[in-house]
Amino acid sequence: MARKIILDVDPGHDDAIAILVAAANPKLELLGITTVAGNQTLEKTTLNARRVATVAKIKTPIYAGFSRPLVRDQVTAPDIHGESGLDGPAWGAVTARVEEEHAVDFIIRTLKNSQGDVTLVPTGPLTNIAGAFIRCPEIIPKVQEVILMGGAYGLGNTTPAAEFNIYADPEAARVVFHAGVPLTMVGLDLTHQATATPEVLARIRALNTTVGDIAAELLTFFRSTYRDVFKMPDPPVHDPCTVAKLIDPDVFTTKPAYVDIDTQSELCYGRTVCDLYGVTGQEPNAQVAIELDWERFWDIVIDALKQYS
Ligand code: RIB
Numbered sequence: 001m002a003r004k005i006i007l008d009v010d011p012g013h014d015d016a017i018a019i020l021v022a023a024a025n026p027k028l029e030l031l032g033i034t035t036v037a038g039n040q041t042l043e044k045t046t047l048n049a050r051r052v053a054t055v056a057k058i059k060t061p062i063y064a065g066f067s068r069p070l071v072r073d074q075v076t077a078p079d080i081h082g083e084s085g086l087d088g089p090a091w092g093a094v095t096a097r098v099e100e101e102h103a104v105d106f107i108i109r110t111l112k113n114s115q116g117d118v119t120l121v122p123t124g125p126l127t128n129i130a131g132a133f134i135r136c137p138e139i140i141p142k143v144q145e146v147i148l149m150g151g152a153y154g155l156g157n158t159t160p161a162a163e164f165n166i167y168a169d170p171e172a173a174r175v176v177f178h179a180g181v182p183l184t185m186v187g188l189d190l191t192h193q194a195t196a197t198p199e200v201l202a203r204i205r206a207l208n209t210t211v212g213d214i215a216a217e218l219l220t221f222f223r224s225t226y227r228d229v230f231k232m233p234d235p236p237v238h239d240p241c242t243v244a245k246l247i248d249p250d251v252f253t254t255k256p257a258y259v260d261i262d263t264q265s266e267l268c269y270g271r272t273v274c275d276l277y278g279v280t281g282q283e284p285n286a287q288v289a290i291e292l293d294w295e296r297f298w299d300i301v302i303d304a305l306k307q308y309s
């Protein structure tokens with residue numbers, strides 16, 4: 001039985017790869033793609049989701065969500081993802097549509113009608129997820145799991161303390177981390193191991209398909225900005241780590257920990273404070289991702305890309 005998921009994204013180069021993996025692997029049933037403001041404005045992230053769905057002929061419905069964070073001012077990441085949010089490929093005409101229904105209403109409707117077997121996979125700011133939980137708390141017990149890309153128990157990437165997805169909407173993150181749902185936090189500590197090396201890019205280019213070429217162009221652009229901004233030789237492809245875990249639970253290890261979000265301080269605003277040593281005495285509210293099996297991860301991604309023409 002395929003695992004039912006909703007992918008909540010802010011494409012974003014790595015979100016695009018996550019969409020391609022989630023839509024291709026038979027172990028997952030992608031019920032919907034919801035978009036949120038994050039790497040770029042909602043208008044751009046939604047157009048980008050439609051671009052990916054068009055080139056990959058993905059029929060999964062797309063729903064647009066929140067256009068700004070719950071409380072703080074909006075932040076975007078053009079230095080990493082470009083002005084379009086998906087710079088690199090020459091995108092053609094877009095045929096994939098966006099539904100009329102708001103993403104939050106779709107999430108609520110889907111969970112209400114479910115048997116408690118839907119997993120939420122946010123790879124952008126948590127605004128839509130928090131919005132759904134705030135608007136309709138009775139759906140919370142029906143969430144099978146939230147497996148999110150965000151946070152870090154070590155350094156941040158947007159401030160020294162905070163990772164982008166959490167920093168972009170810390171108040172939303174606090175709602176989600178304290179909702180009481182089974183939660184896996186896939187933070188930078190894990191995703192920085194998911195590097196797209198020249199060998200990986202060569203394997204993707206060797207597919208010699210339209211979607212393979214698009215993926216290679218996305219990762220080539222991503223490589224350029226990660227080198228410029230972070231001086232990293234190979235870009236970490238964050239978001240597909242979430243869906244890879246659902247496809248193969250052995251792709252990375254986790255450790256239970258109590259995680260809270262700093263929404264008060266100036267210096268550490270948006271930090272995921274992870275009590276890995278249990279010093280707070282608080283019950284763990286998350287499984288925190290620790291160590292990636294790099295080979296296994298890229299086999300999952302490339303096997304998925306092989307499903308496309
Ligand atoms: O910090 C990395 C995360 O922020 C990724 O999800 C990337 O797409 C951006 O949303």
Ligand code: CA
Pocket residue numbers: 009010011012014015038039123124239
């Ligand atoms: Ca993202």
